[in-house]
Structures are given as structure tokens and as C-alpha cells.
Amino acid sequence: MNVDTLIVGAGFSGSVIARLLAENTKQKILVIDSRDHIGGNCYDYVNKFGIRISKYGAHLFHTTRQDAWNFISAFGRWERWEHKVLAKIYPRDVSDHCIYVPVPICIKSVQNLYDSSVQSEDDIRRWFAEETKAVKFQAPYKNSMESAVARFGNRIYNDFFHSYTFKQWGKFPEHLDASVLERIPIRYNNDDRYFTDPIQMLPSGGYTEVFDQLLDHPQIEVSLNTDYFHERHCFNGVNFTVFTGPIDGYFASRGLDRLEYRSIHFEEFTFEMEDRDAVIQPASVVNEPSMRVPYTRIVEFKQFLNQQSPYSTLVREFSTSNGDPYYPVPNERNTKLYAIYQQLAEKETVKERRKVLFLGRLANYKYLNMDQAIGNALDHWQQWIKDGMIKIH
Ligand code: FAD
Ligand code: UDP
Structure with a gap:
């Protein structure tokens, strides 16, 4: 296979590294994802009612990291949005x-x-x-x-x-x-925004447009519906792999206990509205802390960036232990178990002639926001340059 670097996962962690490699080296990069779309958990699309929906839950970009914002704002179109x-x-x-x-x-x-x-x-x-x-x-x-x-x-x-x-x-x-x-602060004032970061934005053309542009480079090839765990044998000749999937999946053959993740089941409802501005609930996101209802929150997507539609789509989120891994579960058992996987990962990273980097929310088993995923990829890139691992052209 004529590929220098294989990137497993087309979310922010994988796509940012792919772009940096493509822009700064002569490498050929293959990005694979087991899903049928790019963007990882940030993937969004416009539904048949003309409303942009995030397939894996609402995503609000906010950061104090100017470098992460400088990098990502070059892709897609962004507008200030203060989430409540x-x-x-x-x-x-x-x-x-x-x-x-x-x-x-x-x-x-x-x-x-x-x-x-x-x-x-x-x-x-x-x-x-x-x-x-x-x-x-x-x-x-x-x-x-x-x-x-x-x-x-x-x-x-x-x-x-x-x-x-x-x-x-x-x-x-x-x-x-x-x-x-x-993660939840107290505000000793009347600031009712969810975040106070100086940079709070949403992409007006959607996150998927940001990813389309990130991955649009002649040195980058994208292969969807390609599961690394099924096709691993095809990639033996690759010099370098960046793995952004679940770390316990990567080392499944070692027979260790599996790490715990939470997933979300999404239930979608669409209502016809009286006019194009009309909305159903008093905020884009309404949390439901009571045990009266089994879901955690309801998101009304039309409210993000004040979208216009004669309909409104609402999505209820039910947390579950089955399904795609979204949230690492931070407790003592999982922290200890992850430390064992981390040791395996460190060994794998330096193993002779087969370099692998484990990056991102699932591979680092860490609750990362988007800006942190982007920031980590930028930090790793700087480290590679310092360590002389990358030849910049
Ligand atoms: P991911 O986006 O998960 O990408 C990993 C990719 O790897 C996936 O596309 C997956 O299909 C692929 N993959 C996994 N295994 C394999 C395999 N074996 N073969 C091939 N491909 C594979 N962050 C914020 O900043 N603000 C928010 O408001 C926010 N809301 C969120 C809401 C929810 C419900 C969730 C789950 C997350 C939210 N986040 C939010 C976090 C955000 O989604 C992450 O920071 C970001 O997605 C991390 O990017 P990543 O590339 O590390 O992981
Ligand atoms: N949380 C809660 N009640 C709320 C909001 C949050 O108990 O109304 C808790 C919950 O455990 C959640 C955590 O705080 O997982 C972090 O919330 P945040 O909104 O930051 O997480 P997100 O859902 O965005 O990942």
C-alpha cells in the first residue's frame, strides 16, 4: 500500500493530524473510519425539515486556547454563539x-x-x-x-x-x-451562559463542512466504512499509525478486562410550527434532572444559530451502557485499568519499526472537549517536530 501514515478515525483528533501532515510534509495519508461519514462525534447534517442536526448530540465549540481556535477557524465558516x-x-x-x-x-x-x-x-x-x-x-x-x-x-x-x-x-x-x-462551575453573578470562555462559536455551515475542508487535500485519502479491527492485516506495511479509536479495542487480543463507556440513545421528534421562527422550549437545551423522566435532556436544534423552518426537531437523550462508546467513565476501576492499557500503548508506540500514536477521547480514555482534542493534536505535532520525528518540507 502506497501510504506513509494511516489515521484511524476521522474525528477532530485524526483529521487535525492528517491536515498537519499533509500541509507540512510530502507524506501520503490514509484516513479510515468505520462509520459512513467523516467528523467523528461532531458529524452533523440538515434533515428533511431543513434543520441542522448533530447526529451524536449538540456540540458547542468554546475555548481559551487561542492556538486551537487559530488553527480550526481557517476551515468552514464560524459565528459567535453563546450557549444557554x-x-x-x-x-x-x-x-x-x-x-x-x-x-x-x-x-x-x-x-x-x-x-x-x-x-x-x-x-x-x-x-x-x-x-x-x-x-x-x-x-x-x-x-x-x-x-x-x-x-x-x-x-x-x-x-x-x-x-x-x-x-x-x-x-x-x-x-x-x-x-x-x-466541570460544573458556580456563578456568583447573573451570567447565565453555559460557558464563559472568550471564544464561543458554532460553524454556520455545520461541523461536517469544517471536516470536509480539513480533509480536502491532494495528499489525503479518506476511506469510510473501513474498520481497522477488521482490516488491520491490510495495513502492516504502513510506517506510522495514528489510532483514535477505543484503546481497549486495539489491545482486545491481550484478554484484559474492557474499559467502561457510556453511550446515548437519541429519540427524535418533529413538530409542525405556526411560523418559521417559532420554537417549542425556552432554551436550546433543557436538562431534566428529575427521576420522573428517563432521559437526561432535550435539545431543540432549530434554536442553534436561530435557524428558520416551519418545523422544529427535538431530540431526547437517553444515556445507556450499550452502543457506540461516547463517554469514558471516570472512576477508580477504570482509571487503574486504563493505566495498564496506557503501558501497553507506550510499548507499542516505541516498538521497533512499527510506530503508533494513541490520540483522542477514546484512545486516551479521557473526557475531551473539541478544543482539547484539537489542542492535543497540535501539541503532539509540536512534540514530533521537536523530537525530529517529522521532516518538514
Ligand atoms: P471522535 O469524534 O469520537 O472520533 C473517533 C473516530 O474514530 C470516530 O469517527 C469513530 O468512528 C472512529 N473509529 C473508532 N474505532 C474505529 C475503528 N476500529 N476503525 C475505524 N474507525 C474507528 N465537545 C465540546 O467541545 N462541546 C460540546 O458541546 C460537546 N458535546 C458533546 C456531546 C456528546 C453527546 C459527546 C459524545 C461528545 C461531546 N463533545 C463536546 C466532545 C467531542 O465530541 C469530542 O471532543 C470530539 O469528538 C473528540 O474527537 P476525537 O477525534 O478524539 O473522537
Ligand atoms: N450534570 C448534572 N446536572 C446538570 C448538568 C450536568 O448532574 O444539569 C452533571 C452530569 O453528571 C454531567 C456532568 O455534570 O455528566 C458534566 O456536565 P456537562 O454538561 O459538562 O457534560 P456534557 O453532557 O456536556 O458532556
Whole structure:
């Protein structure tokens, strides 16, 4: 096979490396993906109702990494978009009466749900001090329950995090690393945006257009519906492989226990609307922390970039342990097991004459946002140059 580098996976991790190699070397690059499309989990398309849908759940780009943004903004077309999320809370969890409150918790959330006298930063700081004063947990926290109760107090923990996390992960927060709930900040002001990063964008032509352009280079060939695990033998002659699939799949023949992942089952509904601007729910994403419903959130895709359509498509997300691997599950068992896979990966990377790099959310078994996946690929590239592994033309 006349290929210098094989890249397994056409998500951001694989596609960014492919582009860097193509632009800076004379190498021929083959990108394969087992799916029938490029873009990995960021793949999107316009449905028959004229609404852009992300096949694997809503994707909001946000970053503080200027280098990642400088790189990716050269592909596709991007527009600023500040994401907002509301959680649907049933105050006494007995009636059908519900309140929509902003997540992350900010002054407005506390006002609407618990204490209307909270108006200022001083008020909300005092309010949280009161909520958490009886909490005994101290850093370093052993798990997500401890870290969340210590920061938010028991009321918010129970209303927002306990059940949602169980629905999302199949485990209560006490069985997950502290890092899971540490992702959620507290806002001591009235900023109800989901992210505060200076760079918050959505691609107006969709993520798939970004990937089309990333991979559009005469030195890059893309082969879809090609599963590395089935076709591995065809690639023995390749000098270098970048593997962005699940690391436990790569080493399946070693007979170790498998790593745990969460997947999502998506249920789609489309409604005819009265006019092209009309929407159904009060925010693009409504989280459902209550055990009353089995899904975690509902996404109304039309709201992203204010799309116009006489219809609206909503997608409910049900978390499940079966299906495509999306989320690595961060707990003690998986961290220990991943360390063993990581050792195998390090050996494989330096094994004589067969160089392999393990990169991305699945190969590094790490909860990575898009900018982190792009940033990691850029960091690896810089390291290769430093180590003299790449001849730049
Ligand atoms: P992936 O996109 O998963 O790409 C890996 C590719 O490898 C896949 O296409 C897969 O088909 C392919 N592959 C796997 N095994 C094989 C094989 N054996 N042979 C061939 N191909 C194979 N990030 C954000 O920044 N903002 C968000 O709002 C956001 N929302 C998300 C919502 C959901 C539901 C999920 C699951 C993720 C979200 N992310 C978000 C994270 C984002 O999807 C990842 O950061 C990004 O996809 C990582 O890119 P990747 O290339 O590492 O992995
Ligand atoms: N979470 C929660 N309630 C919410 C929002 C988030 O309990 O209303 C928890 C949940 O465990 C989730 C984690 O916080 O997995 C991180 O949330 P984030 O929105 O960052 O994750 P995403 O769904 O975007 O991957």
C-alpha cells in the first residue's frame, strides 16, 4: 500500500493530524473510519425539515486556547454563539408544577428556586456559605458527591446533580471521580451562559463542512466504512499509525478486562410550527434532572444559530451502557485499568519499526472537549517536530 501514515478515525483528533501532515510534509495519508461519514462525534447534517442536526448530540465549540481556535477557524465558516441551558426543576417533586432555571447555578437560579432576596454577589456568596456550613467533606474530595455537596450544599446537589448524574452515568456521584461534577462551575453573578470562555462559536455551515475542508487535500485519502479491527492485516506495511479509536479495542487480543463507556440513545421528534421562527422550549437545551423522566435532556436544534423552518426537531437523550462508546467513565476501576492499557500503548508506540500514536477521547480514555482534542493534536505535532520525528518540507 502506497501510504506513509494511516489515521484511524476521522474525528477532530485524526483529521487535525492528517491536515498537519499533509500541509507540512510530502507524506501520503490514509484516513479510515468505520462509520459512513467523516467528523467523528461532531458529524452533523440538515434533515428533511431543513434543520441542522448533530447526529451524536449538540456540540458547542468554546475555548481559551487561542492556538486551537487559530488553527480550526481557517476551515468552514464560524459565528459567535453563546450557549444557554435551563434545567427543569419540580420544586417539591410531587406536582406537575415546574420551574426552568439556568445552569450553571447563578443568582437567577437561586432567586427563582430558593431565595428571592438573593440579588448581589455578596448575597449569593453568603447564601452558599450558609448552604454548605454543615458540610464535613474536605478537599481532596474522594468522589463527585463529596465535591458537589461541598461546593453547592445538599439542596442543589439533590435538585440538580444526584439523579441527573445517575441517569447520565448509570452510577450515583459517590461512585464517580470528583472531576465529573467539578466541570460544573458556580456563578456568583447573573451570567447565565453555559460557558464563559472568550471564544464561543458554532460553524454556520455545520461541523461536517469544517471536516470536509480539513480533509480536502491532494495528499489525503479518506476511506469510510473501513474498520481497522477488521482490516488491520491490510495495513502492516504502513510506517506510522495514528489510532483514535477505543484503546481497549486495539489491545482486545491481550484478554484484559474492557474499559467502561457510556453511550446515548437519541429519540427524535418533529413538530409542525405556526411560523418559521417559532420554537417549542425556552432554551436550546433543557436538562431534566428529575427521576420522573428517563432521559437526561432535550435539545431543540432549530434554536442553534436561530435557524428558520416551519418545523422544529427535538431530540431526547437517553444515556445507556450499550452502543457506540461516547463517554469514558471516570472512576477508580477504570482509571487503574486504563493505566495498564496506557503501558501497553507506550510499548507499542516505541516498538521497533512499527510506530503508533494513541490520540483522542477514546484512545486516551479521557473526557475531551473539541478544543482539547484539537489542542492535543497540535501539541503532539509540536512534540514530533521537536523530537525530529517529522521532516518538514
Ligand atoms: P471522535 O469524534 O469520537 O472520533 C473517533 C473516530 O474514530 C470516530 O469517527 C469513530 O468512528 C472512529 N473509529 C473508532 N474505532 C474505529 C475503528 N476500529 N476503525 C475505524 N474507525 C474507528 N465537545 C465540546 O467541545 N462541546 C460540546 O458541546 C460537546 N458535546 C458533546 C456531546 C456528546 C453527546 C459527546 C459524545 C461528545 C461531546 N463533545 C463536546 C466532545 C467531542 O465530541 C469530542 O471532543 C470530539 O469528538 C473528540 O474527537 P476525537 O477525534 O478524539 O473522537
Ligand atoms: N450534570 C448534572 N446536572 C446538570 C448538568 C450536568 O448532574 O444539569 C452533571 C452530569 O453528571 C454531567 C456532568 O455534570 O455528566 C458534566 O456536565 P456537562 O454538561 O459538562 O457534560 P456534557 O453532557 O456536556 O458532556
